[in-house]
Amino acid sequence: MTEHQLYPDTWVDNYADYLFNYAVGRVSDSEVAKDLVSETFLAGLKSAKNYKGEAAERTWLIAILKRKVIDYYRKSNSKKGKAEVRMSSSSYGDSEGDWLEEKVADPNGNMADGFMENEELGLAIQACIAKLPQKQALVFKMKTIQGISTEEICNELGINPSNLWVLVHRARTALMECLNQKWFK
Amino acid sequence: MISCEKAADICTRAQYNEASFTERMKLKFHLLFCKICAEYSKYNRTLTTLCSQARLKTLSEQEKLELKERMKSGL
Structure with missing residues (x-):
């Protein structure tokens, strides 16, 4: 142990x-x-x-x-x-x-x-x-769970929309991997 | 024909209804020919379904700050 x-x-x-x-x-x-x-x-x-x-x-x-x-x-x-x-x-x-x-x-x-x-x-x-890197986790949560608009997130975090979508994309890919065995049947 | 990177980008935005009609058509067309993206796209949609099914909740950043403050002061 x-x-x-x-x-x-x-x-x-x-x-x-x-x-x-x-x-x-x-x-x-x-x-x-x-x-x-x-x-x-x-x-x-x-x-x-x-x-x-x-x-x-x-x-x-x-x-x-x-x-x-x-x-x-x-x-x-x-x-x-x-x-x-x-x-x-x-x-x-x-x-x-x-x-x-x-x-x-x-x-x-x-x-x-x-x-x-x-x-x-x-x-x-x-x-x-x-388990995600902090920034990916933050952006993913704001976007997916809190449903905050792209514009608002970009303003708040000082990033541009394409940065935002790259972060969301990476987060989603990692989540698919992480959840895979059990939940994606 | 759009690249796989572009397809993934559109696919991600489409999960949040932020892809335009033209973009979605381009994606659909790409998926007809690209098995890898088609599979990725399927998983991506499943993830969207799972997330809404789970009715996820999170605390706001403000609330987390308050939690940290409370832990520091030990109240």
Whole structure:
């Protein structure tokens, strides 16, 4: 096993979007999701000395975020008195079947599958984007995810449109490669 | 006939609806004869579909700056 190390200075640039996608999938409110990501980083900083280097940095951060999501639902439950908690059983490996909802046949079963698949896909894409050179990643995200116009991106980054398209093209080619095995059937 | 580089350029812009009608016609014509570009173009379209299917979210640069500030101040 390789030893892993933590590099907190790079967390925001490398993992913020990945964690944010995960969180949005769980709490479906982007403000709450943003707070959870922020708390995850802070908790990570605080417990960095307990990091044993067994898991990769990102896996370790996701584990913290999962706890934060659970805490969030606990808190909002105790506030409301009672509320329905719907979580996928995968993040609750050891308490599987504790949720009544899961024991009842789910009429939207297929929809839930689609949701999980989309979430998995989203995380796979974010993980691949994180491997891109910084500028390619930035331009690709602005263009594809945030849908910002070419003109605006060029102004903001001080590049010309043909530079922009070269960066987008390289990013897309790298992403196709990175996602290839699993998602391009 | 346009070059493969030109075809790739048009193909990329077409994913964002930023290729003109003429350009798209030129691309289509090129793809008829160029297997490699045709394949690339297919993958490129798939990538576009996957990206919209995944409903990707990202934090803005401003929000990331705020995150970094918060980490520094440890609040």
